[in-house]
Amino acid sequence: MPSETTPPPSPREQAHAALESLLKRLVSLPERTMRREVMGEYFAQIHLDIQIEFLHLLTMRSAVFAEYRIALIAFQDLAIAAHPLHHDASRELYQAATSRGYKHIQRLLLSAPPQKQNERPPRGHHQLAEVPLGLRKSLARKQNISMLEKLLLDPDPSVIRMLLQNPRITEKEVLLLSTRRPNQPQILEEIARHPRWFRRPSIQIAICKNPYTPTAITLQYLPSLPSQELLEIKDMAQLHPVTLEAAAEILSLRDAARFYQPNRQPTPAQKDPTPFDLPKESLFEALERIRKKPSPKDLEQED
Numbered sequence: 001m002p003s004e005t006t007p008p009p010s011p012r013e014q015a016h017a018a019l020e021s022l023l024k025r026l027v028s029l030p031e032r033t034m035r036r037e038v039m040g041e042y043f044a045q046i047h048l049d050i051q052i053e054f055l056h057l058l059t060m061r062s063a064v065f066a067e068y069r070i071a072l073i074a075f076q077d078l079a080i081a082a083h084p085l086h087h088d089a090s091r092e093l094y095q096a097a098t099s100r101g102y103k104h105i106q107r108l109l110l111s112a113p114p115q116k117q118n119e120r121p122p123r124g125h126h127q128l129a130e131v132p133l134g135l136r137k138s139l140a141r142k143q144n145i146s147m148l149e150k151l152l153l154d155p156d157p158s159v160i161r162m163l164l165q166n167p168r169i170t171e172k173e174v175l176l177l178s179t180r181r182p183n184q185p186q187i188l189e190e191i192a193r194h195p196r197w198f199r200r201p202s203i204q205i206a207i208c209k210n211p212y213t214p215t216a217i218t219l220q221y222l223p224s225l226p227s228q229e230l231l232e233i234k235d236m237a238q239l240h241p242v243t244l245e246a247a248a249e250i251l252s253l254r255d256a257a258r259f260y261q262p263n264r265q266p267t268p269a270q271k272d273p274t275p276f277d278l279p280k281e282s283l284f285e286a287l288e289r290i291r292k293k294p295s296p297k298d299l300e301q302e303d
């Protein structure tokens with residue numbers, strides 16, 4: 001009688017194992033740049049079929065479960081930092097995502113520009129118009145709060161970078177920078193990538209709602225936003241269509257996750273037709289594969 005052999009794991013199963021293994025490593029790393037490099041090295045070692053399922057699982061899980069968002073940001077940092085892996089592999093990944101109908105991954109790989117861009121940078125404070133750049137950067141390190149407030153209007157991203165590192169600058173000032181319109185994408189990127197400020201929920205919301213924010217950065221932070229904020233964002237016509245589509249899909253995934261939770265009420269987004277392009281069976285199957293189910297407390301925190 002022939003012996004039975006165990007079939008090899010499918011690409012989806014291998015992607016699940018790869019994602020869980022990588023996530024453990026990323027969580028242990030203290031710096032964002034380190035997580036980006038580890039993501040690049042790890043991702044390059046797996047086959048294309050596994051890569052595409054890896055991104056499929058990562059995108060869906062990060063929409064619902066907070067612990068996966070650190071991996072999503074690490075992957076998207078590869079594109080923002082012009083990492084060689086992303087440049088070399090993104091075309092193959094995009095083609096594979098297209099063949100599978102994974103529009104959520106196609107969007108992840110595109111480098112869409114901000115919805116709005118200024119051809120002319122905003123002018124700085126009139127009293128500093130003639131001050132050389134080097135001196136303005138030096139002033140941004142000082143403790144004179146009156147001068148720091150004037151420098152908040154500076155059009156040069158390098159001056160803003162110095163300001164963000166100044167201990168006299170508070171969340172109030174950074175919010176002013178994050179909400180200013182018109183604005184420069186490079187300044188908003190400085191805020192979004194700053195280790196002190198990018199974790200603040202109020203800053204993330206302001207960055208995502210600003211039409212001058214680079215779309216790749218907006219897509220990084222959308223999964224971290226509360227559902228109520230996403231409901232507002234998906235109806236903000238001044239934002240990039242890719243942003244609106246992503247916000248609607250995240251809401252759809254969260255509602256699908258709630259489908260599996262007892263005694264849960266649907267959010268207002270569930271009244272709309274689902275924008276997710278996968279068949280319902282595939283969507284629910286993917287959600288069922290999420291082994292760590294969220295507790296009611298976790299879901300309440302999402303709202």
